Amino acid sequence: MxxxxxxxxxxxxxxxxxxxxxxxxxxxxxxxxxxxxxxxxxxxxxxxxxxxxxxxxxxxxxxxxxxxxxxxxVALDIDAVVALQDLRSALESEAVRLLRLRHGSRWPGRVLGPVSSALDELVDACRLPDDWVAVERAHSAVHRAIVDAADSTRISEAYRSLDGELQVFLLHLRPRLDAEVLAADHHDYVDELRTVGPAAVREHLDRSTALMTAALSPPGAGDRRSG
CATH class of the missing domain: 1.10.10.10 (Winged helix-like DNA-binding domain superfamily/Winged helix DNA-binding domain)
Structure with a gap:
């Protein structure tokens, strides 16, 4: 039985x-x-x-x-997008706050290493943007690596529970994203996290929220950076 x-x-x-x-x-x-x-x-x-x-x-x-x-x-609506982004922002901002509390703006190699590896994988995926599933997964991996760098099991577990929703979110944004710009944007984002801190998380996610709400409420093209 x-x-x-x-x-x-x-x-x-x-x-x-x-x-x-x-x-x-x-x-x-x-x-x-x-x-x-x-x-x-x-x-x-x-x-x-x-x-x-x-x-x-x-x-x-x-x-x-x-x-x-x-x-x-699932079909994302504007309320669902805002709720998802608010939760992502809360978790990722707290992870960055902890990282800056421990390391300031000079994150050691053991912290930056996994994030840099995830960024490299995103760059590789974005060179073949026709495989959008690979781009989605690589994008999610960058954000997970940032959160995991804070070494908080609870925050990482909570963030991982959003992984599927995040990939659906990026799937909705596909027509509005330039893969090459997406990869470059995330390199800049990691630099901003170290120098600016949690405020950079909100700014980064606000851009993708604006793109998504524009996609759900056309017309309006918006910026082509995000995520």
Whole structure:
């Protein structure tokens, strides 16, 4: 019995992983319905497994469940964008505050090393902007590396819980972003974190919030830096 439950859980994770990939790549569009019958047929799994997989996506805020309407791919609105950015700002600003409290503006190599490596990976990903999933992941990795540098398990855990939402956020911004500018902007951002501190976090995220709200309320092109 336990083995059967474990098998169902493994299959549910597998289905959720594939659906997650399709959401983050944009092949499942915002607001698209995630119908249990279709998923059950497509993956050849039980209805219970489908529901477990969808619950996993809902918990990550990659899907939304509404009474009498079923589950659908999350569609960001302006309120959701502002709430996400406010939470990102609070967590990332606190991480930067701790880093500056310990190291001032001269962050040691052991702190900057992982951040620099993540920046290099973002630069590499942005050289092939057609692979936008790789750009999304590299972008998320830069921000995670900054937060992780503060060496606070609780802050890092909280920030990681936003990872899927952050990648969806960047997916929405894709038409308004220049990959080369995105990479250069994040090099500047890390420099500003050391010299300016937490205020640089708010300024950086405010730019991407402005881009996103413009995207959700056209017209308005806005700046082409962000994230």
């Amino acid at each position: 336990a083995r059967s439950a474990g098998t169902r859980a493994t299959r549910a994770h597998s289905v959720a992983a594939d659906l997650r990939e399709r959401i983050l790549s944009g092949s499942l569009l915002p607001g698209a319905p995630l119908r249990e019958v279709e998923i059950e047929s497509h993956y050849g799994v039980s209805r219970h497994t489908v529901r477990s997989a969808l619950a996993e996506l809902v918990s990550e805020r990659l899907a939304a469940a509404r009474p009498y309407s079923g589950v659908s791919v």
